[in-house]
Amino acid sequence: MKQRLVIGTRGSKLALWQANYIAGCLREHYPNVNIELKNMVTTGDRILDVPLAKIGGKGLFTKELELAMLSGEIDLAVHSLKDMPTELPDGLILAAVTQRLDAGDALISPEYKTLDNLPVNAKVGTSSLRRKAQLLHVRPDLTIVDLRGNLDTRLKKLAAEQLDAIVLAVAGLKRLGWDEHITQVLPQAVCLPAVGQGALALEARANDVQTLAMLQFLNDEPTRQATLAERSFLAEVEGGCQIPIGVFGRLEADGQLSLTAVIMSPDGRDVVRDAIAGMPSEAAKLGRLLAVRMLASGGREILAKLFQ
Numbered sequence: 001m002k003q004r005l006v007i008g009t010r011g012s013k014l015a016l017w018q019a020n021y022i023a024g025c026l027r028e029h030y031p032n033v034n035i036e037l038k039n040m041v042t043t044g045d046r047i048l049d050v051p052l053a054k055i056g057g058k059g060l061f062t063k064e065l066e067l068a069m070l071s072g073e074i075d076l077a078v079h080s081l082k083d084m085p086t087e088l089p090d091g092l093i094l095a096a097v098t099q100r101l102d103a104g105d106a107l108i109s110p111e112y113k114t115l116d117n118l119p120v121n122a123k124v125g126t127s128s129l130r131r132k133a134q135l136l137h138v139r140p141d142l143t144i145v146d147l148r149g150n151l152d153t154r155l156k157k158l159a160a161e162q163l164d165a166i167v168l169a170v171a172g173l174k175r176l177g178w179d180e181h182i183t184q185v186l187p188q189a190v191c192l193p194a195v196g197q198g199a200l201a202l203e204a205r206a207n208d209v210q211t212l213a214m215l216q217f218l219n220d221e222p223t224r225q226a227t228l229a230e231r232s233f234l235a236e237v238e239g240g241c242q243i244p245i246g247v248f249g250r251l252e253a254d255g256q257l258s259l260t261a262v263i264m265s266p267d268g269r270d271v272v273r274d275a276i277a278g279m280p281s282e283a284a285k286l287g288r289l290l291a292v293r294m295l296a297s298g299g300r301e302i303l304a305k306l307f308q
Contacts, residue, residue, distance in 0.1 A: 001030070001033070001210060001213075001214060002033065002075070002210045002211060002214065003032070003033055003034060004033065004034040004035075004036065005026065005033060005034070005035050005036070005075045005076065005211065005214070006036045006037075006038055006073070006074045006075050006076075007019050007022065007023055007035065007036065007037050007038065007074065007075070007076055007077070007078060008038050008040055008065045008068050008069065008073075008074035008076070008077040008078075009037055009038070009039060009040065009065075009077070009078055010039070010040060010041070010065075011039045011040070011041065012150040012151070013150060013151065013152055013176060014080075014150065014151055014172050014175060014176060015078070016037075016039075017175050017176055018078050018079075018080070018175065018200055019037055019078045020037070021175075021200075022078050022098075022200065022202065022218065023035045023037060025218060026214070026218075029217055030214065033214075038068070038073070038074055040064050040065055040068060041064065062077070062079055062083060062084055062085070062203075065077040065079070065203075066088075066089050066092055066203070069092060069203065069204065069205055070089065070091055070092065070205070075204065075205075075208065075211050076095065076202055076203060076204040076211060076215065077202070077203045077204075078200060078201070078202060079200070079201045079203060080169075080171075080172075080196070080197075080199075080200065080201070081097060081195075081196030081197070081199040081200060081201040081227055082169075082193075082194040082195060082196045082197045082198075082199075084196065084201050084203070086195075086231045086232075086234050086235040087235070088203065091205060091206055091207070092203055092204070092205060092206060093203070093204065093205075093206045093212075094201055094202070094203060095202045095203060095204040095211070095212050095215045095219075096201075096202040096215045096216065096218045096219035096224075097196075097199050097200070097201055097202075097219060097220060097223050097224040097227055098199055098200040098201075098202075098218055098219075098220055098223065099199070099220035099222075099223050100171075100198040100199040100220070100223045100226070100227075101170075101171040101174060101175065101198050101199075102170040102171045102174060102198050103170075103171070103193040103197045103198040103248055104169075104170040104171075104185045104186065104188075104193065104197075104198075105131060105167055105168070105169060105170065105185070105186045105191045105193060105197075106167065106168050106169070106170045106173055106179075106181075106182040106183075106184070106185055106186070107165055107166075107167055107182075107183055107184040107185075107186055108155070108158060108165060108166050108167070108168060108181050108182060108183055109164060109165035109166075109183050109184070110158075110183065111164070112164060112165065112183075113183040113184060114183065114184045115135070115138070115139065115165075115184060115186065115190065118139065118142070118164055118165060119164065120141050121141055121142070121143055122141075122142055122143065122164035122165065123142075123143045123145050123161075123162070123163045123164050123165075124142050124143070124144055124145065124163065124164060124165045124166065124167065125144075125145045125146075125147035125154065125157060125158065125161070125163045125165070125166040125167070126144060126145075126146075126147055126166065126167045127146055127147050127148050128167075128194070129243065129244045129266055130192075130194055130243075130244050130245060130246050130264075131167050131191060132144045132244070132266065132268075133244035133264035133265065133266050133267070133268045134190060134191045134192065134244075134246060134262070134264065134268065135167070135190075135191065135268070136266075136267055136268030136269075137264060137268030137269070137271060138190055138268075140267075140268060140269075145161070145163060147163075147166055151168060151172050151173065151176060151178070154166055154168060155168075155178070155181060167186070167191075169193075169194075169197055169198070170182065170185055170198070171197065171198040188248060188260070191246065192246025192247060192248050192260065192261065192262050193246060193247075193248050194246065194247075195227070195230040195231055195233070195234045195245075195247055196227045196230060196231065199220075199223050199227055202215050202218060222251045222280075225249075225251065225257060225280040225281075225283045226248075226249035226250055226251060226257060226259075226283070227249065228249075228283040228284055228287070229249040229257060229259045229283040229284065229286050229287040230247045230248070230249050230259070230287060231287065232283065232284040232285075232286070232287025232288050232291075233247050233259065233261055233287035233288070233290055233291045234247065234287075234291075235287075235288075236287065236288045236291035236292060236295075237263070237291045237294075237295065237299070237303070243303065243306065244263065244264040244265065244266055244268075245261065245262070245263055245264075246261065246262045246264075247259065247260070247261040247262070248260050248261075249283070249286075249287075251280060252277070255279075255280070256277045256278065256279070256280075257277065257278060257279065257280040257282075257283055257286060258275065258276070258277040259275060259276050259277070259286055259287060259290055260273075260274075260275040261273070261274060261275070261290055261291075261294060263294055263295075263298075263299040263302055263303065264302065265302050265305060265306075266306070270298070270301075270302045270305075272294050272297055272298045272299045272302065274290060274293060274294050274297070275290070276289060276290040276293075
């Protein structure tokens, strides 16, 4: 067993909370091991004045951490699973997936409270095409405003930019103790989450046997199976985080793994929605099957228009 582990993390409040949470779990489990944090700046942190869709989407918040892992500068990185590409660099693997906190999307609107109560042409802030498309599907009158920055920055912009509402991940708000800002958790019938939303991912070197073994106690198998189905779906569709795709997997009471997904045009007008269920041991297969079925029933045409 290693006597020292270095965790790489971004410097935002949420990233630091997540890294410190994992560090605390490791210190409790391995009291004699020296656990260190190393703060790093990613491309996504540096470029804040351009929509994510225009600068590459997934990988923007992981690349620098991955390079540091491959060079041996750090032993592992803690990510929001939703920020991780479905294909990892050679030499790195997803070592563990923590228990999902909450996969939901939160509407924050101090004046209007709910999506239904927002006035016609209300200004809603989000940097996510997935959220934009699903919101416009149910409220085509809304004016969607691009919203970048860390969670605290986005919350400040709600008032500073005179927005009627913003949409953020429930899990991030809860982790920072800011869930009192939530005025509505959007139902999944309205807004399906991003792949892996609400779960933390621990990434490490594939050949670092000791680190991989030390992280196994943090892995939550039901969450890993559910998110494996989600990531398999995304990989088959070949979509980054800035393509209007929502998907959510869950282990049901009967032991089955259910997976629900939506593919939308950015304006929310064209929609393909479907679901599948099967054995958790076939999580990756379920994700692929659902993707193939949805692409064949109109999803491929929707996505093709995005790249014309």
